[in-house]
Amino acid sequence: MKKSFLLLCYLFLSINIVAQSVKADVIIKKDNMKIEAIIQEINSTTIKYKRFSNQTGPIFTIEKSKVASVLYANGEVESFENTSPNRDIQVAESVVPGNSFEKRIRRENDIELKKMYALEKNYVKNRRVQGSICLGLSGVGLITAMIANQSGPSTNPYSAITSEDVFQLGVIGAIGFGVSGALTFINMGKHKSRVKAIEQEFLRRNIKSDSFSFKIQPSYNPLLHAPTIALRASF
Incomplete structure (x- = not known):
């Protein structure tokens, strides 16, 4: 009974944390129709955008003149109420920075801004991989705990580790990795918001975001017997 209660607590906690860590952008059209999406x-x-319910599906396109506002996953709101096909560029120019990061990117030159863009995209990619690994390990811990729960008490008196010990370790690992994975995805959301902010600044300056690439690649120098970091930039 105690084991089942712990498993139920873990499942509730994991579902709650993951649900809070993954949020949709909301496109609000001028006819008040709302679209839950992932803005691309x-x-x-x-x-x-991609539909939030089908994040691996196709990319949809909607005219800005049909959109009243966008509520981003991080809580920021961007209004397009006064947007028309002939005034989009002027509206983009008039956007006032809403936070310290947006103010910072306004001050950076084009080269530094492109470096920041590449770094933030790299952060998003790394956090996605790290979060997926943590959630995968959390699942392994949960499965281990469930198997230990079904196996019952150990009948081997010489066994150093009992099924109770395996169950507890499985639950602890599942909760630990589950929380770590959820927090990693939350952090990924912050960097995704920064990527979108920089893309908006690219639009304001009328420069292309894909004209620059910047990679950080760890490596090992056998002569120095020490780890190194390689920075590669291309224009």
Whole structure:
């Protein structure tokens, strides 16, 4: 009974944390229709997005002139109420920075801004991998605990580790990795918001985000017997 209660607590905690860590952007059209989405790109005339319910599906496009506002997953709101096909660029120019990061990117030159963009995209990629690994390990811990729970008490008097010990370790690992994975995805969301903010600044300056790439690659120098970090930039 105690084991089942712990498993139920873990499942409730994990579902609650993951549900809070993954949020949708909300596109609010001028006819008050709401679209839960993952924004991919906002340019001078359109908004490209994927449906939140099908994040691996196709990319949809909607004209900005049909959109009243966008509520981003981090709580920020961008209004397009006064947007028309002929005024999109002027509206983008008039956007006032809303937080310290947006104010910072306004001050950076084009080269530094592109470096920041590449770094933030790299952070998003790394956090996605780290979060997926943690959630996978959390699942392994849960399965281990369930198997130990079904096996019952150990009948081997010489066994150093009992099924009770395995169950407890499985639950602890499942909760620990589950919370770590959820927090990693929350952190990923912050960097995704920064990527979108930089893309908006690219649009304001009328520069292309894909004209620059910046990679950080760890390596090992056998002559020095020491780890190194390689920085690669291409224009």
